Amino acid sequence: MSVLIERKTGDRQSIAIETTDIAHFTAAKRRLTAAQRQWLAAFGFEAAPGTFAMLPDEGGKLVRVLVGVDPSDPLSALGALPRTLPEATYHLAEHGVLKDTLQAALGWALGAYEFTRYRKARRAPAKLAIDADQLATLQPLVEATTLVRDLVNTPTEDxxxxxxxxxxxxxxxxxxxxxxxxxxxELLEANFPTIHSVGRGSHRAPRLVELTWGKATDPKLAVVGKGVCFDTGGLDLKPADGMRWMKKDMGGAAHAIALAGLIMQAKLPVRLQLLIPAVENAVSGESMRPGEVITTRAGITVEVDNTDAEGRLVLCDALAYASEQQPELIIDFATLTGAARIALGPDLPALFANRDDLAEKVLAAGRTVNDPLWRLPLWRPYRKMLESYLADMANSGASRHAGAITAALYLERFVPETMPWLHLDTYAWNDADRPAHPRGGEALGLRAFFAFLQKRYAR
Known part of the structure; x- marks a missing residue:
């Protein structure tokens, strides 16, 4: 059952939550009874962000909750409450300092998430009653984020x-x-050689999945997601600490699948093509070897400099195939490089684009919905880092400099210059619990791209 429910007119059963901060705390106390003010003093509540105080009435029944917040961060403001407040239904009081109640409610729902495939939930989360229009807006986003988290959190055996x-x-x-x-x-027969090369070492057959939806007369939109279900690094084997969380290397595919669901649920007027190259980069006698040369679908020959740079290999055939359909826009998502995390940290996905106007619109959309991105350049002089002495290019190079940029430059070779393209290098993971962001799989960039597409294709 959803933790966000519709608030009924005249409902007196839900408990009021009033958000406040240090600047407005005195005003908030004036709305309380003398006994409640005394309770706050004894409790030591001073409205610091991340703190809350539960207020009883004269009979000891919980009737109000004061929550200290940072008004500039509405998404995190209520994110810890669903699993810390008593199991009940709550609503936001009208005197709160949070103006963006939509983002606050979203944070509540995202903070209530728990992955329960392998163990029972620790407890039922508290519910938040919101207006019907807010519920209609938020429910698809919550479900899409849950889908990303569930897919990424699921271990590779499943x-x-x-x-x-x-x-x-x-x-x-x-x-x-x-x-x-x-x-x-079948991948070889259909000319998807790089997807096959990466996945052939596993006992689980590699594959490319294509979903198409929408009217043929609507603008074509291609969405591609990297689906490396586990990445050992191949014969260029990762160390143990680098391999530990590689179940999440299909996080790009999870984002692409969830975005496609949002597009179809919203009935955006597009002709959608979703492409998911799904492989396991395993070690066996059949594994792709360093030094091999692959002739890709686009006809570009690629020398395998490093078998651990496999994500760009599975994506390049999918991008070439998407380009053949002549879409007006291609978007790809990938957990592509550790270099992007080193540059920007775990919470800020790296955006690359071959059109400045598109990049600005996606960045603006991310700011609007509290799903921030940061643009990195397609610095073309760095293409020389991908040079090969015997093929058209290599999949990586000797230098560790600008790893996220060179990966994006590799992908760019498979998209015609005339075709608008957006690439997101996302982490798809939370290393630790934070309000609204439980540890584990995470949707980073999903809401930004959906908001961008909603505005782009608004009727």
Whole structure:
């Protein structure tokens, strides 16, 4: 059951939550009874962000909660409350200092998330009653974020290439979309050689899944997601600490699947193509070897400098295929580089774009919905870092400089210059619990891109 529910007119059962800060705390206390003010003093509550105080009436019944917040961060303001307040239904009081109640309610819902596939929930979360129009706006976003988190949190034994493809099929069934896939050697027959090369070392067959939806007369939009369900690094094997969380290397695919669901649920007027190359980068006698040269779908020959730079290999065939359909925009999501995390940290995805106007619109959308991104440049002089002595290019180079940029430059080679393209290098993970952001899989950039598309394709 959702933790966000519709607030009914005249409802006296829900408990009021009043948000306040140090500057408005005195005014908030004036609205309390003398006994409640005395309780606050004894409790030591001073409205610091991240603190709260539960206020009883004369009979000891909980009737109000004062919450200290930072008004500049509405998304986190209530994110810790669903699992710390008593199980009940609450509503936001009219005197609160948070003006963006929509973001506050979203933070509440995101903070209530718990992954329960392998253990029971610790407790039922508290519910927040909100207006019907807010509920209609937020519920799809909450469900999409939950989908990303669930897909990323699921270990690889239960989220291999086949299961990831099944998630696309379920989405297609729900929205009456067309889904097809190429599995194993079918990839070679259909000219997707790099996807096959990366995934051939696993006992789980690699595949490419395609979902199409919408009217043929509407603008074509391609959404691509990196679906490396586990990344050992291949023969260029990762160390143990680098491999530990590689179940999340399909986080780009999770974002792409969730975004496609939002697009279809909102019935945006587009002809949608979703592409998920799904593989496991494993070690076996069949594994791709360093030094091999692959002729990609686009006809560009690529020398495999490092088998651990596999994400760009599975994406390049999918991007080439998407380009053949002549969409008006291509978007790809990928947990592509550690370099992006070193540059920007875990909470700020790196955005690359071959159109300045598109980049600015996506960044603006992210600011509007509290889903920030940061643009990095497609600095073309760095293409020389991907030079090969015997092929058109290499998938990586000897230098560790500008790793996120060189990865994006690799992908750019497979998108025609005439075609608008946006690439997001996202972490898809929270390393620790924070309000509204539980530890584990996370949607980073999803809401920004959906807000951008909503505005772009508004009727």
């Amino acid at each position: 989220m291999g290439p086949k299961q990831l493809a099944e998630a696309v099929k379920q989405l297609g069934k729900a929205h009456k979309a067309k889904v097809r896939e190429w599995v194993g050697d």
